[in-house]
Amino acid sequence: MQKSRIHFLLINCFLAIVLVSCGSVTKNYTPKKLDKTSYEVPYFSDSKTDYVYKTNISVYGNELSGIFIAKKINDTTHRIVFTTEFGNKLMDFEISENDFKVNSIVSELDRKILINTLKEDFRLLLKKQYLIQEQFENESNNIYKSADGKRDNYIFISKKDQKLEKIVHASKTKEKFTLYFNSENNIFAEKIQIIHQNIKLKIELNYFKSE
Numbered sequence: 564m565q566k567s568r569i570h571f572l573l574i575n576c577f578l579a580i581v582l583v584s585c586g587s588v589t590k591n592y593t594p595k596k597l598d599k600t601s602y603e604v605p606y607f608s609d610s611k612t613d614y615v616y617k618t619n620i621s622v623y624g625n626e627l628s629g630i631f632i633a634k635k636i637n638d639t640t641h642r643i644v645f646t647t648e649f650g651n652k653l654m655d656f657e658i659s660e661n662d663f664k665v666n667s668i669v670s671e672l673d674r675k676i677l678i679n680t681l682k683e684d685f686r687l688l689l690k691k692q693y694l695i696q697e698q699f700e701n702e703s704n705n706i707y708k709s710a711d712g713k714r715d716n717y718i719f720i721s722k723k724d725q726k727l728e729k730i731v732h733a734s735k736t737k738e739k740f741t742l743y744f745n746s747e748n749n750i751f752a753e754k755i756q757i758i759h760q761n762i763k764l765k766i767e768l769n770y771f772k773s774e
Contacts, residue, residue, distance in 0.1 A: 588717065588733045592699035592706055602693045602707055602718055604727065606744070606752045610635040616755070616768035618645065623763045629653065631768055633689065641689045642666075658686055684757050684766065687711075687732055688742060693718060704728065714739065725749070737761075 607614055618631040632644045640659040646652050655666040663682050672678075693709035693716060700706060700722075707718040717731040726749045730742045738760045745754040757766040 588715070588731065588736070588738060589699055589706075589708075592701055595698045595700045595705070597695060597698045598705075599707070600695050602695060602709070602720075604691055604693075605750050606727075606746070607633055607635065607641065607689050608691065610637075615771040617771050618769075619767045621763075621765040621767075630771065633685075641685075643685055643689075654681075656682075658682065658689060660686070660690065680762075680764070683732075684740065687716065687730060688755070688757065740764075 612635075614633040616631045618629050620627045620629075628648055630646045630648065630650075632646075634642045636642050636657070640657055640662070642657050643654070644652060645654040652667065652669075653672060654668045656668070657664040657666065663686075665678065668678070693707065695707045695709055697708040698705065699708070699717075703722055704719040705722060707720070709716045709718065711732070714732060714734050717733065718727065719729045719731070720726070721728050726746055727744050729744065732739045732741070740757060740759040740761075743756040743758070744752045746752045751770075753770045755768040757764075757768075759765070
């Protein structure tokens with residue numbers, strides 16, 4: 564039953580890509596003098612911690628739930644495992660800034676478009692440090708621009724409490740996907756959302772509190 568659901572989601576959802584156009588990403592931001600040249604993300608940095616989240620993936624109106632586990636295994640690499648709620652492993656891979664290794668994946672999910680999408684999502688989620696080229700601001704955030712190959716990342720830091728609120732991954736003219744963070748202490752993110760703007764894909768991670 565689980566395999567048939569996964570297969571349905573894959574065939575009907577991940578193969579469809581809808582392009583979205585928009586203006587310049589920074590058109591509503593005010594340029595500002597740089598106050599830092601790098602930014603270090605506080606999340607997923609402790610090698611002694613297993614980061615475990617209940618996960619819900621919504622793709623073109625279809626839902627798939629499971630458990631997401633991230634573990635920092637060395638200075639540059641995280642291991643990510645995604646299982647069903649019953650503990651059956653769906654995906655297991657290792658990811659760093661420059662490398663990506665699939666340890667295992669069920670055949671229904673073993674599709675290039677899906678793997679590449681998740682690789683891009685989770686690489687940004689687990690990225691530790693950003694080099695800053697430009698700075699902007701809006702009413703509530705300081706916004707830092709960091710080059711990322713052919714695209715850019717925009718890091719939104721709250722002016723009120725200095726917490727990381729979101730990271731936007733974008734081309735020169737349009738946003739591709741956004742990571743949203745909810746954190747009580749700016750050390751551990753209790754809730755994370757990954758929302759795509761060019762495909763109907765949303766990944767929600769909620770911290771799993773063991774009884």
